[in-house]
Amino acid sequence: MSAFPNARFVTSAHEPTDFCEDFGVEVAFSGRSNSGKSSAINAIVGRRDLARTSKTPGRTQLINFFELTPGQRLVDLPGYGYAKVPPAMRAHWRHLMDAYFGSRTSLCGLFIVMDGRRPLAETDWQMIEMAAGRGCPVHVLLSKSDKLGGNESRDTLRRIGAELGEAASAQLFSAHSKVGVDQARGALKAMLSGRAAGESAGSALLQPWERRG
DSSP: OOOSHHHHHHEEEESSGGGGOOSSEEEEEBBBTOOOOOHHHHHHHTOOSSSSSSSSSTTOOOOOEEEEEEEEEEEOOBOOOOOTOOHHHHHHHHHHHHHHHHTTTTEEEEEEEEEEEEEHHHHHHHHHHHHHHHTEEEEEEEOGGGGSSSHHHHHHHHHHHHHHSSSSSSEEOOTOOOTTTHHHHHHHHHHTOOOGGGSTTTTTTTTGGGGOO
């Protein structure tokens, strides 16, 4: 059964004037191209094709708004960090991000989906800083964790947690094997209800820097 059975697509925005009405609360999802963001969204919401995956990383430069329940939305931000994206497309991405983070009063949290086999990138930190400027909690999903061994997974979580410090919470995640899906769903619901991701129930791994040693 879907975690959000009435979730539906609302609109796509190519320009800030296309944003949907700014009311209620919404949580944004961001991530580098090829990070598995669309698959993560679908797994967390419990819908196979709510967010569509692209065969060409970095091609989609739209902000997609989805209603989860009345007054609660999930916002799929454009992928970033793909080397072959033209400068004009990167400039458009920055224009959209500045407008989105600068204007959305309903924004209450940010998820960053990153391939757990890759290090934090400058663009990931830019997204964290944009959220911090709004006072929004940030939760990082270390995706594709099924491709890591047990010890490597734990070491990755500990390392990324140390790098993030107090800037964000983090967890292991795999849309393929369903590792961390319930945990991520709890973090999403916590943000939508006005709590930080690390305050959600059963979130023992959400704050990895508290588990060092």
